[in-house]
Amino acid sequence: MSQAAILDLRPYLFSIAYRMLGTVSDAEDVVQEAYLRLAGATDVEHPKAYAATVTTRIAIDTLTSARVRRERYVGQWLPEPLLSDELGPEERFELDESVSIAFLVLLETLSPLERAAFVLHDALDYSYPEVAAVLERDEAACRQLVSRARRHLDARRPRFEADRDQRDRLANAFLAAAADGDVAALEQLLAEDVRCVGDGGGKVPAAAKPVVGRTRSARFLAGLVRQADRLDLAARATRVNGQPGLLLTAGEYVVGVLELEIADGQIQAVHNVINPDKLRHLGPVTDWDSLRVGR
Structure with a gap:
């Protein structure tokens, strides 16, 4: 993939990594590692889908190790905040309820695979076949991952003023x-x-x-x-x-x-x-x- 194509995708890849990890530092590390892998890729038919797949898989691995650190965290853990007017051009994406601090805290209760499936399907509008391709699982398994995530989240999902x-x-x-x-x-x-x-x-x-x-x-x-x-x-x-x-x-x-x-x-x-x-x-x-x- 060309450097220009990857740079154009960075805000989108950052939005995936941040939803997966809740920390700016880890999300930036994931995007940087994805950048290095993408730069060496050739004959990519669908650059956005391929880049999202690479980023999501790296984020899953990163989240697994981050969980160990968070278990030792002193006091209450909250995500690293994003301020709309402070986002740089390489990070800028629309901030909505799926990246609210309350919702990111709730996502911490999911397994890495459940979180990835939920983020891709419910937050980013991926179809189940697309989720299955990213996670290398069959479609039925991905439906189950999203269903479990929804059941776990629905009772405690934060409410937000629509207006x-x-x-x-x-x-x-x-x-x-x-x-x-x-x-x-x-x-x-x-x-x-x-x-x-x-x-x-x-x-x-x-x-x-x-x-x-x-x-x-x-x-x-x-x-x-x-x-x-x-x-x-x-x-x-x-x-x-x-x-x-x-x-x-x-x-x-x-x-x-x-x-x-x-x-x-x-x-x-x-x-x-x-x-x-x-x-x-x-x-x-x-x-x-x-x-x-x-x-």
Whole structure:
């Protein structure tokens, strides 16, 4: 395959790898390895299908080893966030509900083969014969993989507000209430069983378990805002994995990314990624120890 053809396909291949792995760093490694293999391929009749097949198979192998690392992960594991306005040309693809942080976390509960079959068929609209060709399984087996994945996901699949304007209005109301430290206003915006999940990776202080419930979460979030004020952090509204969110910075340094999961006119979950290793693709990250000392 020509270098130009492979470069044109990179955003698509990255979208496959990221859905499979939930980490930008691993997805980029998969795409790079796929690039090396594709560059040596000749007489490829269907370049896009062939490139997707190579990428998916590498991602399956990578996910198997990544699972071992995640079993040893300190605290709550969340995917590495993607910001719509921060994606480079080699990574840019449409961010939708299939790459939301909540959904990627749910995909972690599937086996690598189930995840690949589900991503290809349900997220990327591959037919069952096409899925079978990629996974080197017969069509009946691939139907079973997708069926098992759906059964596993359906009961816990996150809900999202279909109306983007409604999501943005609720996100703006959340930002205003949080900025004012208004616990009562925050409570009105949160679902009764809302979950707040923080990922510090053992490198930055974060709640060891999710904070669950409207009142507890409102107080917890107000506390986070007070801490951000003490550290003089700036918050910029952005879209995180296709959902409303915030980018937290200290000067030129990235401190954290917060995503809101919104459905039924309420915030169902808040995901806060502050592990610096998961933010490096967004720019220079801050040293939290020096940040606290400096303030």
